[in-house]
Amino acid sequence: MTWVYIEDIAGYRDKDIELRGWLYNKRSSGKIRFLQLRDGTGLIQCTAFNPDKDNPLFKKIDSLTQESSLIVFGKVKEDPRAPGGFEIETSDIDIVQIADEYPITPKEHGTQFLMEHRHLWLRSRRQNAVLQIRVDVIRAIRDFFDGRGFRNMDTPFLTPSACEGTSTLFETEYFDQKAFLSQSGQLYNEATAAAFGKVYCFGPAFRAEKSKTRKHLIEFWMVEPEVAFAVLEDIIELGEDLIVFIMDRVLTRRRNELEILERDTAPLERIKKPFPRMTYEEILPKLNEKGSDIKWGGDFGAPEETMFGEIFHHPCCITHFPAEIKAFYMQPDEKRPDTVLGVDFFADEGYGELIGGGQRIHDLKLLEQRLKEHKLPREAYEWYIDLRKYGTFPHSGFGLGVERTLGWICGTKHIRETIPFPRLLYRIYP
RNA sequence: UCCUCGGUAGCUCAAUCGGUAGAGCGGGUGGCUGUUAACCACUAGGUUGUAGGUUCGAGUCCUGCCCGGGGAGCCA
Numbered sequence: 001m002t003w004v005y006i007e008d009i010a011g012y013r014d015k016d017i018e019l020r021g022w023l024y025n026k027r028s029s030g031k032i033r034f035l036q037l038r039d040g041t042g043l044i045q046c047t048a049f050n051p052d053k054d055n056p057l058f059k060k061i062d063s064l065t066q067e068s069s070l071i072v073f074g075k076v077k078e079d080p081r082a083p084g085g086f087e088i089e090t091s092d093i094d095i096v097q098i099a100d101e102y103p104i105t106p107k108e109h110g111t112q113f114l115m116e117h118r119h120l121w122l123r124s125r126r127q128n129a130v131l132q133i134r135v136d137v138i139r140a141i142r143d144f145f146d147g148r149g150f151r152n153m154d155t156p157f158l159t160p161s162a163c164e165g166t167s168t169l170f171e172t173e174y175f176d177q178k179a180f181l182s183q184s185g186q187l188y189n190e191a192t193a194a195a196f197g198k199v200y201c202f203g204p205a206f207r208a209e210k211s212k213t214r215k216h217l218i219e220f221w222m223v224e225p226e227v228a229f230a231v232l233e234d235i236i237e238l239g240e241d242l243i244v245f246i247m248d249r250v251l252t253r254r255r256n257e258l259e260i261l262e263r264d265t266a267p268l269e270r271i272k273k274p275f276p277r278m279t280y281e282e283i284l285p286k287l288n289e290k291g292s293d294i295k296w297g298g299d300f301g302a303p304e305e306t307m308f309g310e311i312f313h314h315p316c317c318i319t320h321f322p323a324e325i326k327a328f329y330m331q332p333d334e335k336r337p338d339t340v341l342g343v344d345f346f347a348d349e350g351y352g353e354l355i356g357g358g359q360r361i362h363d364l365k366l367l368e369q370r371l372k373e374h375k376l377p378r379e380a381y382e383w384y385i386d387l388r389k390y391g392t393f394p395h396s397g398f399g400l401g402v403e404r405t406l407g408w409i410c411g412t413k414h415i416r417e418t419i420p421f422p423r424l425l426y427r428i429y430p
Numbered sequence: 431u432c433c434u435c436g437g438u439a440g441c442u443c444a445a446u447c448g449g450u451a452g453a454g455c456g457g458g459u460g461g462c463u464g465u466u467a468a469c470c471a472c473u474a475g476g477u478u479g480u481a482g483g484u485u486c487g488a489g490u491c492c493u494g495c496c497c498g499g500g501g502a503g504c505c506a
Contacts, residue, residue, distance in 0.1 A: 029469085030462040049463065066456085081464065101440070106467045107455045108442060112498050168504095184506090210431060211504060222506060301503075344506095353506060401506030426498070 001073060006042030009086050012076045019044070019072045019088065022123070023064050023099075025106060033061045035090070037072055038123070046072050046088040060093055066105070067123070069096035118421060119430045129257035130410050130417050133250055137406055140249040141223050144242055145200045150225060153192035155185030155201040160380060168208040181206035184399060187329075187384055189226035190360060193395055194387055200225040205399075212425045213302075214414040215352045217403055219423040226397035232331075232341040232359045235396040236317055239345055239355050240273045242400065243315065247271050250409055263411040267313070267349060276312040279320040280339065286311055299325050302352075309348035319343045319358075328374040329367070331359040331394075343398070351408035357398020364388040 001018040009017075021039030028034070031053055035046040048057055064070065074088040081087075103113075104120055114121045121127055145152070158172070158179045169180040185201035192199045202223045209216075225238065247268055250258070258265055278286075287294050290307045294300070300318075308316050320339040323332060330340035342358030361367045367388055371381055378385070406418035416422040421430065 025467080027465045027468055028462085029465060032463045032465080034465050034468090036466085045466085047464080051463090053462095079464095081466095101457060103440065103456090105441060105456050108467095110442070110499085112437090113441070115498090205506075207505070209504060211502090213501070213503090216505075220506065299504085302501085356506060399506060404506055 006039050006044045009044060009076055013078060014076060016075050023066060023068045023070060025066065026064060033058060035061065044084060044086060044088060045082050046074060046090045048090040057092060060095060063098060065099050066102040067099040070094060071096065115427060122420060125260055127417060129260040130412060131420060132257050133254050133410055134406055134418060136250055136254055137246055137402065140246045144245045145225060150198045150200045151196040153196060153199045153201055154203065155188035157182045170206050170208045183207050185224050186397060186399065189224055189397060190387055190395060193226040193228045198227045210425055215404065217415055217419065217422055218425065221402040222399045223402065224397060224399040226395060228393050228395045230396040231394055232319065232343060232396060235357055235398055236343050239398055240275050244271060244273060246405065261410050268409065271315060275315055275317050277317045277319065280318060280322065281320065283318055297322050297324060305346055305352045306350040308346045309350055313348055315345055315347050317343050317345055328370040328376065329360050331361050347408040352404060354404050355398050355400045359394065359396040362388060362392045362394050364392065
């Protein structure tokens with residue numbers, strides 16, 4: 001018999017097939033049995049009917065526990081009574097294993113318990129839907145950049161020093177020296193951009209900050225494009241195109257999952273280019289009107305991030321931040337040297353910063369000065385400085401946080417659900 | 431790091447003023463031909479996070495510790 005996956009079941013109407021998976025739930029009623037089987041690609045109901053309630057098939061079925069692994073043999077039937085429109089008329093089953101008493105029952109559980117059983121929680125419908133969307137978002141990101149001629153250049157995870165010198169880094173041993181886990185591939189991207197024109201890196205980033213909020217992970221995934229000769233305006237458009245591309249992909253292919261998550265898709269469907277755009281200076285009075293006491297030189301906090309949604313009802317771009325609150329490599333604006341050509345993209349509905357980026361300093365003298373101002377050790381940045389000596393070029397890039405983007409698309413309350421095994425401040429198990 | 435809330439059956443929770451620890455789900459047994467977190471009956475299941483203290487008596491009050499949840503700062 002043919003082994004079929006549940007997601008392909010519609011092509012096997014009235015055929016005898018074989019499904020391999022796990023028992024999600026079962027119900028019985030005298031002479032009829034209902035099995036809900038999942039195989040990782042979907043969920044389907046298998047029925048068995050027999051007037052003799054002591055028949056061998058019923059004996060096998062009745063011995064099954066939640067999450068027991070089994071192979072089901074039967075005929076695919078279209079039936080409007082079944083969820084999904086198809087069900088299996090079971091002729092026989094092979095039990096692979098009778099599962100031990102499964103800790104996650106169909107009733108509700110607390111966060112602590114679920115997080116301790118993350119390895120099993122992944123099997124449940126909601127978690128499955130979020131992570132399926134993750135698969136599509138990651139593929140969309142790669143398709144987007146590959147389709148535009150970007151070269152994927154992987155950057156190292158083990159680095160000799162801080163990329164930005166600000167955030168806390170995880171320290172580790174590198175034979176007889178110290179090494180740090182990378183918090184961004186950007187600086188290396190600037191070197192590969194000079195070699196390949198337009199590049200991106202896509203990998204995990206590690207931040208040893210003791211932040212404990214629903215928007216933070218200790219280990220998260222980030223895609224970082226870098227484009228030689230691009231200026232701020234170019235990179236803003238690239239960011240807009242990327243978000244529109246991802247959204248279009250998810251809305252086309254993952255309606256079903258969004259429905260399982262009960263995500264209101266209206267705010268996602270109205271997203272289009274160009275995004276509302278304002279400078280830091282322009283947005284301040286709007287934030288003050290809404291009750292924020294933020295002043296020039298202050299950074300946005302959680303309340304301000306929520307206000308962006310109330311002001312624009314759309315993801316927005318904020319540009320031209322005060323130089324003092326941004327990283328050392330940010331290119332100053334010619335007309336306002338106290339501001340930099342940086343851009344942050346904020347999601348609406350309070351999901352926070354999705355993208356941070358901008359134009360980099362390409363002038364040798366200015367970069368040297370900034371390194372001094374930030375008290376960064378020149379030796380560690382010698383190679384980075386070289387890029388400004390040998391055919392320097394204006395260039396720009398950004399980083400997009402995959403889990404933040406997913407949290408927003410899926411409407412999850414907490415970012416920890418958007419990655420299979422989240423690393424959180426007080427949780428590294430499982 | 432700071433603020434805040436919590437830890438009782440495998441899970442989610444209840445337990446009045448300090449006075450015999452209880453319910454639903456899950457497990458077991460039996461019943462039911464269309465169930466949708468099925469339903470009905472019966473049943474087993476407890477060192478109340480931990481170490482002390484107050485008291486005739488502590489799940490409940492006090493102190494320390496451990497482990498978590500929510501939030502802040504910082505960031506993607």
